[in-house]
Amino acid sequence: MSSKAGPVQVDFVSDFVCPWCWLGHRNWLAAQKQVPEIKAVTVWRxxxxxxxxxxEGKPYKAYMKAKFDGSNREVWQKMRDHLEAAAPGAGIEFRFDEIEHRPSTLDAHRLMxxxxxxxxAVADRVADALFEAYFSKLENIGDPGVLxxxxxxxxxxxxxxxxxxPxxxxAAAVRDEANFFRRLGVTGVPTFVFNGQLALPGAAAPETLAEALKEAAALPAR
Known part of the structure; x- marks a missing residue:
């Protein structure tokens, strides 16, 4: 497989309070190592x-209780179990029980x-630091000082x-961009969009992402 046609642009649509997005990003980094002959450029969306x-956000526990009350609580517990099992292999840590604040992520997206x-490279460093700050360091990533x-x-x-x-x-540009991807059909994150032609939702395994990257590289340019 050759990348002579140019690098594959991968729009990584995500939110920084989404644990699947952190896991998805780590899987994406691992996927790129499986096909080093293909150059990919990641664009955070x-x-x-x-x-x-x-x-100003809301208290985390009350927010999550309202969001995942009743039968949804079992769904969230299953998701948590999967995330916590997958985290060590991806080199990340989730401390869900200790999170105190659910921030708005508008300002985090402005920073990105x-x-x-x-x-x-700067974008990747900011993204990983935002995920780590929220899920591992228990910081409020809606706070201007933290950002x-x-x-x-x-x-x-x-x-x-x-x-x-402050x-x-x-802010309006960030929301316009987010709405653009909603109009394209993105209803959940993470979602990977390869060269604007191939979309892959969810925190897919590195092998699946690597195959998608190879498929995108083989597609004729539009």
């Missing part, structure tokens, strides 16, 4: 699991938009972030 959530504007620190450590300008994050710069 926003998706808010709950765009109606207030900017700016990181994406720098380069893919400014994450962005600065990834290579963005601290003064710029400190100035922009405001609304690019």
């Amino acid at each position: 926003p998706y808010e699991l709950d765009p109606a959530l207030p900017r 938009r700016w990181a994406r504007g720098q380069d893919a 400014a620190r994450i962005g600065t450590e990834a290579g963005l300008d601290e003064a710029v972030l400190t100035d922009l994050l 405001g609304d710069r690019d």
Whole structure:
């Protein structure tokens, strides 16, 4: 398999409070190592699991109880069991029982938009730091101070972030982009879109993602 036709662009539609998205990203990194002959460029795309959530967020336990009450609780427990079993193999840690705050992720997506504007490596560092901050370090990734620190450590300008994050710069653009993918039919995350032609929903196994990457690389350019 050759990548002479150019790199495969993979739009990774995700939300930073989605545990499947963190697992999906780690699986995606593993998938790329299985087919090193194919160059892929990952572009982080926003998706808010709950765009109606207030900017200040809500207490996590009350929020999750309302969302997964009754019969849905068993569904969530099964998902948790799967995630916690898969986490060590992916090199990640979920501390669900200790999370205290369910943030709005609008500002985290604004930060990612700016990181994406720098380069893919900065964007990847910001993304992984956001997931780790929320699920492992139990931080509020809706807090401008937390976001400014994450962005600065990834290579963005601290003064710029400190100035922009408390405001609304690019908030509308983030939501427009998220709505674009909803209109395309994305109803859950993670979703991988290969060269705008092939979509794969869910935190698929590395082998499945590698096969999708090979298939996308073989498709004629549009």
